[in-house]
Amino acid sequence: MTPKHTLVSLANELGVSRQTVSNAINSPHRVKPETLERVRAAISEAGYRPSAAGRQLRTRRSMDLAMRLYPSTDGINGSILDRFLHSLTESAQLEGYRLTLFTADDDADEISEYEQLLDTADLDGFVLTNTHHADARTDWLLEREVPFVAFGRPWSARSDPFDAAHAWVDIDGGAGTAAATEMFLARGHRKVGFLGWPEGSGAGDDRRSGWRRAMAAGAAGTDFAALTVSVEDSVRNGVRGAEALVAQGATAIVCASDSLALGAAAAWRQLMPDAGEPAVVGFDDTPVAAAVGLSSVSQPIEAAAQHTVSLLTHQLTGYGQTEPEQHLLLKSELVHRRSDPFITRGEPVS
Amino acid sequence: MTPKHTLVSLANELGVSRQTVSNAINSPHRVKPETLERVRAAISEAGYRPSAAGRQLRTRRSMDLAMRLYPSTDGINGSILDRFLHSLTESAQLEGYRLTLFTADDDADEISEYEQLLDTADLDGFVLTNTHHADARTDWLLEREVPFVAFGRPWSARSDPFDAAHAWVDIDGGAGTAAATEMFLARGHRKVGFLGWPEGSGAGDDRRSGWRRAMAAGAAGTDFAALTVSVEDSVRNGVRGAEALVAQGATAIVCASDSLALGAAAAWRQLMPDAGEPAVVGFDDTPVAAAVGLSSVSQPIEAAAQHTVSLLTHQLTGYGQTEPEQHLLLKSELVHRRSDPFITRGEPVS
Structure with a gap:
């Protein structure tokens, strides 16, 4: 098994879900004994080392989430994202996570920040804001199986946002x-x-x-x-x-x-x-x-921030708990x- | 030499400054050859291991600063600290640092967050805001020689803020x-x-x-x-x-x-x-x-944020560069x- 093997390829080989493999490594008590034995045997047979095989297999978490901070504009509309930031920080802390901020010039720059943060800062997951058409960020994160939640639905004319492969929270403007x-x-x-x-x-x-x-x-x-x-x-x-x-x-x-x-x-x-x-x-x-x-x-921005944190913590640690709504559109008033x-x-x- | 030895105690033993010891370990080219030799000999003699002796001796930095985020109040006055946060994140990123946010209920809680962050998240330094009378945070950080800068002067009736032992930036309201x-x-x-x-x-x-x-x-x-x-x-x-x-x-x-x-x-x-x-x-x-x-x-909040970052980066890496003003009171308009x-x-x- 090469270091390029991911949790998903291992799951495919075994014919079990990705969550099951993750549980077998991180939360073995959540896996049926016979399945656990199968997964462990396959891991051992392949000479599989979790630490080399992708972040989702780590057992040690940094308890750190990250989000891009956009520049302030006229101080009027920007305040909605500042409210989101406050709520997100507070909700994350209740779950034991802190929030790391970075800036970026555009999508490509944001992605290279992801790379750096994953490499050097041992981040657990990301929160995306300002989703837009042809958003390169979600594909990049999905491909690498990095835990993330988007505040903002995927905007694509061709597909239903409720069929999206990633979790999102948005407000029905x-x-x-x-x-x-x-x-x-x-x-x-x-x-x-x-x-x-x-x-x-x-x-x-x-x-x-x-x-x-x-x-x-x-x-x-x-x-x-x-x-x-x-x-x-x-x-x-x-x-x-x-x-x-x-x-x-x-x-x-x-x-x-x-x-x-x-x-x-x-x-x-x-x-x-x-x-x-x-x-x-x-x-x-x-x-x-x-x-x-x-x-x-x-906009119910505090509820959006809370749900964002629920989705992320579920991705990171919550297998076995009730799964939160993966695509949530909150009402505006x-x-x-x-x-x-x-x-x-x-x-x-x- | 026990792990309790700090950079300061080592400096005292040698009769050199704390900065000299730090430089000898982290930036040896900045130290005179004869002094370097003395410090290295003492370190070696004592069986001194930098990694066990305190954060200020580390050579690997996390490139991470941290700041407490206060709750939003009525969205009017809070916006000034949000502006500071934006500027600080941007200025820090230019120097290669990211900003980690946490929340706290009071000074004591903030201090226990410092402890946790230093233990688990390998933080490089802190930014304090909302300084006030009898501020327990600055003493705690000074005692432990943790790099930090206060946005807000020390408010004490008894002593001149310009004599403070720590770096601060403030605005003359x-x-x-x-x-x-x-x-x-x-x-x-x-x-x-x-x-x-x-x-x-x-x-x-x-x-x-x-x-x-x-x-x-x-x-x-x-x-x-x-x-x-x-x-x-x-x-x-x-x-x-x-x-x-x-x-x-x-x-x-x-x-x-x-x-x-x-x-x-x-x-x-x-x-x-x-x-x-x-x-x-x-x-x-x-x-x-x-x-x-x-x-x-x-308030010139962007200038305050920039100077805060200058002070921190100087504490962390800048020995030998021109020292920024340690106590800076900016004008309001x-x-x-x-x-x-x-x-x-x-x-x-x-």
């Missing part, structure tokens, strides 16, 4: 933008615009699709092209995007981010100073949205704010 | 609140109030002292007690604190945080709807301050905002 759109429709608006990001970003397209779905169901004959503006994320682009949408006749705007919504609300107040509260909804329910009294779609904008925390709209 | 106070005085205000935290927090007392200094110099006869309100940090307490200060005759308010200032500005608008822009200045220049057009004191509150980034007031 489309449900939140649909709820925001339905709220405006229920109040009599017919021309609800969507202010989002250029097509191609998974999360951005998901948020746009929620608006589109709600408009198709509730406002027959909508000219979708006329009521959509796509811009890069920033407060200033929110101002310009809202001006364009209002010029197209929009009477309310659902936004893909709080940065865009903040700009949209400012434009709204300038264009229609006497119109009262801007009919604008943001996304992420950031502290900025709370501070300015902006309605926004809230519209938080509606009015009155006293500077101190209202907002309440979920049922 | 008092200079920022003094500048804010002077700005109001220059505009004709005489009763500038200070809305801060209960006495005893180093950073909070520092911010209050800046206001007090400026008032003593610019508004003779000030009744300091009447113009100070101390509350726990929150937006709601900002509302109450501002109401109390206005009732005492304050015509402008300098705050210890943006959370307090956000509440103070809301109270101001309710108490004096026709008075125009609230005369309120916050602290930390958070995204929320930028979003609502609130003037605030800005007043960022003044007016007009178009929702999109103005603000400009430093010179």
